Amino acid sequence: MKFDWTKKGCALHKQAMALGTILVSALLMTNPAQAGSISRIEASGSQITVSFDDLVEGASTFSLIGPNRIAVDVKGGKAGHGGYATGIIKSVRQGQYSPNTARIVFDLDRPAVITNGGFSNDGKSLKLSLRAVGQNQIASGRKSFLPPMKFRAEPPKNNYSVKVPLGKPRDSVGLPKIYGPNDPSRPLVVIDAGHGGHDPGAISPHGSAREKNVTLAIARAIRDRLVAGGRVRVALTRDTDKYLVLEERYGIARRLEADLFMSIHADAAGNETASGATVYTLSEVASDREAAKLASRENKANIINGINLGGATHDVSSILIDLTQRETMNISADFAKLLHREGSRQMPFRKTPHRYASFVVLKAPDTPSVLFETGYLTNKNDVAFLNSRQGRSKVAAGVASAIESHFARKLAAR
Numbered sequence: 001m002k003f004d005w006t007k008k009g010c011a012l013h014k015q016a017m018a019l020g021t022i023l024v025s026a027l028l029m030t031n032p033a034q035a036g037s038i039s040r041i042e043a044s045g046s047q048i049t050v051s052f053d054d055l056v057e058g059a060s061t062f063s064l065i066g067p068n069r070i071a072v073d074v075k076g077g078k079a080g081h082g083g084y085a086t087g088i089i090k091s092v093r094q095g096q097y098s099p100n101t102a103r104i105v106f107d108l109d110r111p112a113v114i115t116n117g118g119f120s121n122d123g124k125s126l127k128l129s130l131r132a133v134g135q136n137q138i139a140s141g142r143k144s145f146l147p148p149m150k151f152r153a154e155p156p157k158n159n160y161s162v163k164v165p166l167g168k169p170r171d172s173v174g175l176p177k178i179y180g181p182n183d184p185s186r187p188l189v190v191i192d193a194g195h196g197g198h199d200p201g202a203i204s205p206h207g208s209a210r211e212k213n214v215t216l217a218i219a220r221a222i223r224d225r226l227v228a229g230g231r232v233r234v235a236l237t238r239d240t241d242k243y244l245v246l247e248e249r250y251g252i253a254r255r256l257e258a259d260l261f262m263s264i265h266a267d268a269a270g271n272e273t274a275s276g277a278t279v280y281t282l283s284e285v286a287s288d289r290e291a292a293k294l295a296s297r298e299n300k301a302n303i304i305n306g307i308n309l310g311g312a313t314h315d316v317s318s319i320l321i322d323l324t325q326r327e328t329m330n331i332s333a334d335f336a337k338l339l340h341r342e343g344s345r346q347m348p349f350r351k352t353p354h355r356y357a358s359f360v361v362l363k364a365p366d367t368p369s370v371l372f373e374t375g376y377l378t379n380k381n382d383v384a385f386l387n388s389r390q391g392r393s394k395v396a397a398g399v400a401s402a403i404e405s406h407f408a409r410k411l412a413a414r
C-alpha cells in the first residue's frame with residue numbers, strides 16, 4: 001500500500017477549533033454572497049436532503065455513538081431552524097458551530113451510517129443516503145462532499161476578520177521542536193513524558209526507578225523510532241527533567257495543532273504481582289474503580305503543597321463543543337485498540353487493556369489523546385523491561401507501528 005501522509009481530512013475539524021484556543025476571531029462583517037443558509041432539512045426513509053438558499057463551500061459527515069447520531073458540517077453555511085424527520089432519524093437539530101460552519105445533528109433511532117451522497121448540479125442541495133447497520137459497524141472519520149466547482153462558494157477572505165490575542169496565560173511554556181520531515185502536511189504526534197521536575201511520579205520499591213525518568217526515556221525512544229520511520233512529525237512536551245502542569249501538556253499539542261497526543265506513564269501498585277500495560281482514554285465515567293483511582297492519582301500532579309497549579313477545567317458545556325469532544329473520544333478509543341493490537345506484539349498488556357477514566361491530561365476537546373501506562377514500577381519484570389534500552393525499543397516499536405497504522409487507516413477511510 002502506498003501512503004500519502006497528508007492530513008487534509010481533519011483540516012475542517014482542526015480549523016474550526018484552532019481559533020478558540022489562542023485567538024478569538026471577531027467577524028466584523030460577513031459576505032452574504034458567501035454564506036448559504038440552511039433553508040430546509042428533510043429526512044425520510046433512508047434519504048436526507050439539506051437545501052440551501054445560496055452557495056456553500058462543502059460539507060462533511062461523521063458518526064457519533066452513545067447515543068447514535070450523525071453530524072453534518074456545512075462549510076460556508078449559516079444555520080437555520082428546525083427540520084423534518086421520520087424513519088431511522090428521530091429528530092434534527094442545527095446550530096452555528098463556528099463563524100463559517102453550520103452543524104446539523106441527526107438523532108438516530110437505531111445505528112446507521114451515511115453510505116453516499118452528493119450536491120445537486122446547482123450546488124443548492126445536498127442529498128445523503130443512510131443505511132441501518134450493526135452497532136459495531138460504525139466507524140470514525142469523515143466523509144466529505146463538494147458542490148460542483150462552478151457552484152461552490154469561495155472561503156471568506158481573511159480581511160473580513162480580526163484576530164485578537166487572548167492574553168498569554170499558557171505562553172510560559174515555549175513550543176517544542178518538531179522532529180521529522182519538514183512538511184506541515186504530515187500528521188503531527190505529540191508525545192508527553194509524564195511527571196518531571198519536583199514531581200517524580202511513581203517510584204519503584206528500591207528507588208532504582210522513578211517514573212519521570214522512565215517516561216522521558218520511553219518518550220525519546222518513541223520519537224527516535226517515528227523519526228526513523230519518516231512518515232509522521234513528532235514533538236515532545238518535555239525533553240528535560242522539568243515540571244509541566246497537566247493543561248500545559250495538552251496545551252502544547254493544541255497549539256501545535258497535533259493530530260494525536262500520547263501521554264506516557266508507568267504505574268505503581270501495592271501488589272507487586274500486578275504487571276503489564278494499559279491504555280486509557282477519556283470518559284467522565286470511569287470503567288472501574290481502579291481506573292478512577294489511577295486518574296485521581298495522575299490528576300494530583302497539578303497539586304503541589306496543596307495549591308492547584310492547573311487552571312479551571314475546560315468548559316465543554318456547549319453542546320456543539322461536546323459533540324466535537326465525542327468525535328475526538330471515538331477516534332481516541334479506536335487508536336487505543338490499535339495500540340493494544342500493535343503493542344501486544346512487543347510487550348505484555350493487562351487482561352483489560354483499554355480502560356476509561358477522567359484524566360485531566362486527556363481533556364483537549366479537539367486532539368485525539370491516550371494515556372499509556374506502560375507497566376508497573378512495582379513489578380520486578382516490568383521495571384527491568386522498561387528500564388532497559390531493549391525494552392524501551394520494543395515499546396517504541398509497538399507504539400510507532402500503532403501510530404503509523406492509525407494514520408494509514410484514516411487515509412483509507414476517506
Ligand code: ZN
Binds near residue numbers: 194266
Ligand atoms: Zn504517572
